[in-house]
Each structure stands twice: as structure tokens, then as C-alpha cells.
Amino acid sequence: MERMEENMKNQRMLFAKRPFGEPEDECFQLDEADIPELEDNQILVKVCWLSLDPYMRGRMNDVKSYVAPMQIGDVMTGESTGIVVKSTSEKFTVGDHVAVHKGWQSYIVCNDDEERLMKVNLDNGSLSAHLGVVGMPGRTAYFGLTEVGKPLVGETLVVAAASGAVGSAVGQIAKILGLRAVGIAGGPEKCQYVKNDLGFDACIDYKAENFEEELMLLVLVG
Ligand SMILES: NC(=O)c1ccc[n+]([C@@H]2O[C@H](COP(=O)([O-])OP(=O)(O)OC[C@H]3O[C@@H](n4cnc5c(N)ncnc54)[C@H](OP(=O)(O)O)[C@@H]3O)[C@@H](O)[C@H]2O)c1
Incomplete structure (x- = not known):
């Protein structure tokens, strides 16, 4: 299993500006953040795949919808699949494959009872297919x-x-x-x-x- 590098950083894509029409480069800002130590009942996920979906454009607008809009500075919304590389949880072990909805970032720390976190079984399809036809x-x-x-x-x-x-x-x-x-x-x-x-x-x-x-x-x- 993957050995964690001491100075490893989390690369995140932040929502920087609300677009009018098609989003431009200035709407996004690449950021690097430290990966925090895990608290109890948390996991660290190394992201392998990120889904880009039409609903993301709607979340960039400051309007009322069935989900609250993103705020400037938020990590861009999105669902990912990846591998658990650290765990303090009894529910997840290192090496588990998961799908989780925590935005455009290369490493995700989340609680093991996170609503939109689930283990995925690769017998049902590849890790990327869990963002598509079996996702x-x-x-x-x-x-x-x-x-x-x-x-x-x-x-x-x-x-x-x-x-x-x-x-x-x-x-x-x-x-x-x-x-x-x-x-x-x-x-x-x-x-x-x-x-x-x-x-x-x-x-x-x-x-x-x-x-x-x-x-x-x-x-x-x-
Ligand atoms: N993905 C999900 O899990 C999910 C969940 C809930 C709701 N939805 C909703 O379901 C609808 C379809 O989502 P999807 O995930 O299937 O999207 P998708 O794979 O990106 O397909 C969207 C389709 O919309 C058409 N389209 C029309 N105008 C477009 C434009 N200006 N730019 C790009 N595509 C355009 C394209 O087909 P043509 O070129 O043939 O027009 C494209 O194939 C969206 O309204 C989405 O919000 C999706």
C-alpha cells in the first residue's frame, strides 16, 4: 500500500469567481493545502477519478435551487472515487475503494459517517465506472x-x-x-x-x- 510522503500536499481547485455564461479560467484557483492529521473515525482518501457533471455549472450561480449554491472560496463541488490510504475508522481499512462527494481535490479527509461516502465493490465495475454507469x-x-x-x-x-x-x-x-x-x-x-x-x-x-x-x-x- 502507498507510503505517505512527509510533505505531501492536497491540491484543491477553488471556486474563485461567479461566471456569466461559460466559465472562464478566472473562475477557478488552484490551491495547495496541508493534509491534516486524522481525528478519530476519519479516513484519508487518495482521489483517482473526478466526475465533471452539468449540475456543477448550476451550483456556480447565486440562486435558490434544490441544493445551496457554492460560495466563493469553496472547493469546487464534485464526486470522486479513490483509495483509502489512512484510516482511524473501524468501518474502513487502508486499501478500501470508495466514492465520496467532497469536491475537486487530490486528497480528501472525511468522517466515516459522511452522508455521501460509500465503499465500492470493483466486481460491479471499475473505479471510474462508479462515477458513471454504476455510480x-x-x-x-x-x-x-x-x-x-x-x-x-x-x-x-x-x-x-x-x-x-x-x-x-x-x-x-x-x-x-x-x-x-x-x-x-x-x-x-x-x-x-x-x-x-x-x-x-x-x-x-x-x-x-x-x-x-x-x-x-x-x-x-x-
Ligand atoms: N449525472 C447525474 O448523476 C445527474 C443526476 C441528477 C440529474 N442530472 C441531470 O441530468 C441531465 C443530464 O446529465 P448527464 O450527467 O447525463 O450529462 P452529460 O453526460 O454531460 O450529458 C449532457 C448532454 O446534454 C446535451 N447538451 C445540450 N446542451 C449542451 C451544452 N450547451 N453543453 C454540453 N452538453 C449539452 C449534450 O447532448 P447533445 O449534444 O445531444 O445535446 C450532452 O450529451 C442534466 O440536466 C443533469 O443536471 C444528472
């Missing part, structure tokens, strides 16, 4: 479809952003559940990927001129 996007797809959408076998399901992390999983789960999956994506290449690689029944390019007619035809006529 938050996969769970969003699965529970959104089966517990919120509750579609019936044989129904047609239209999936927006079908080539993205959530949409691609939604369509594949839909096919397993016996639905007809129609994707919407931007551009012919993405549409081919959605149909040929992901196995959707059809996919429509929302950038094409006849998008609305195509959608109506596919949904209503089949």
Missing part, C-alpha cells in the same frame, strides 16, 4: 425510470440528452425492461452512437430541420 448517473437513470417514471412494458420512452451519462443508461435500462426507446441527441454522429452502440430503437437529431415532425412520427406512428 450517480446510473442510479439517477435507474431510480428515475423505475420509481418515478414507472413505464409499462411495450410503451415508448423518449429520452432527451440520450448520448449523455444519464440518458445513455436510461435508454439501455428501458430496453432491458421491454420498452421502445427513442433518443434525442445533437448531431448525426451522436444519433448513430445512440442507435448502433447503445441499442435504442431510434434516435432523432434535434438540430435537424424536421425534428418536430420526425419526433411526432416516431412516437405516434412508430
Whole structure:
């Protein structure tokens, strides 16, 4: 297992400025901080993978939402997967693989009862897949479809952003559940990927001129 360097630092990406439109370099500031000694029932995680997701842009705005916005100086929000390299916890041992939502940083110290910390089992997929299809996007797809959408076998399901992390999983789960999956994506290449690689029944390019007619035809006529 990894030997800890005496002078090892935690590299963190801080939120430095609220963007208007697309975020620019000045919105982020790279920072180095000491890694604190662990208190009781804590772990130190070496981050291996970081997920970049669309919701992060929303958190940069100072507006009311289902989660509080980030404040200037915060570590940029985000979920990571990594390896436990130190532990004072009975629940985690050095070498455990975990997913944890503690932002853009190379080392994470957290309590072992942290709400958004979980062990991951690599038999279910790689460490990076635990940020994707067997991670938050996969769970969003699965529970959104089966517990919120509750579609019936044989129904047609239209999936927006079908080539993205959530949409691609939604369509594949839909096919397993016996639905007809129609994707919407931007551009012919993405549409081919959605149909040929992901196995959707059809996919429509929302950038094409006849998008609305195509959608109506596919949904209503089949
Ligand atoms: N990831 C999660 O766990 C999670 C959880 C809860 C909710 N959500 C929500 O679910 C939606 C999809 O998330 P995702 O994680 O699947 O995202 P993603 O993998 O980044 O896919 C987003 C898709 O949005 C489309 N898009 C439209 N306008 C875009 C733009 N200006 N820049 C980049 N992409 C653009 C792109 O497809 P086209 O090019 O085909 O338009 C892209 O594939 C988002 O609204 C997100 O907030 C995600």
C-alpha cells in the first residue's frame, strides 16, 4: 500500500469567481493545502477519478435551487472515487475503494459517517465506472425510470440528452425492461452512437430541420 510522503500536499481547485455564461479560467484557483492529521473515525482518501457533471455549472450561480449554491472560496463541488490510504475508522481499512462527494481535490479527509461516502465493490465495475454507469448517473437513470417514471412494458420512452451519462443508461435500462426507446441527441454522429452502440430503437437529431415532425412520427406512428 502507498507510503505517505512527509510533505505531501492536497491540491484543491477553488471556486474563485461567479461566471456569466461559460466559465472562464478566472473562475477557478488552484490551491495547495496541508493534509491534516486524522481525528478519530476519519479516513484519508487518495482521489483517482473526478466526475465533471452539468449540475456543477448550476451550483456556480447565486440562486435558490434544490441544493445551496457554492460560495466563493469553496472547493469546487464534485464526486470522486479513490483509495483509502489512512484510516482511524473501524468501518474502513487502508486499501478500501470508495466514492465520496467532497469536491475537486487530490486528497480528501472525511468522517466515516459522511452522508455521501460509500465503499465500492470493483466486481460491479471499475473505479471510474462508479462515477458513471454504476455510480450517480446510473442510479439517477435507474431510480428515475423505475420509481418515478414507472413505464409499462411495450410503451415508448423518449429520452432527451440520450448520448449523455444519464440518458445513455436510461435508454439501455428501458430496453432491458421491454420498452421502445427513442433518443434525442445533437448531431448525426451522436444519433448513430445512440442507435448502433447503445441499442435504442431510434434516435432523432434535434438540430435537424424536421425534428418536430420526425419526433411526432416516431412516437405516434412508430
Ligand atoms: N449525472 C447525474 O448523476 C445527474 C443526476 C441528477 C440529474 N442530472 C441531470 O441530468 C441531465 C443530464 O446529465 P448527464 O450527467 O447525463 O450529462 P452529460 O453526460 O454531460 O450529458 C449532457 C448532454 O446534454 C446535451 N447538451 C445540450 N446542451 C449542451 C451544452 N450547451 N453543453 C454540453 N452538453 C449539452 C449534450 O447532448 P447533445 O449534444 O445531444 O445535446 C450532452 O450529451 C442534466 O440536466 C443533469 O443536471 C444528472
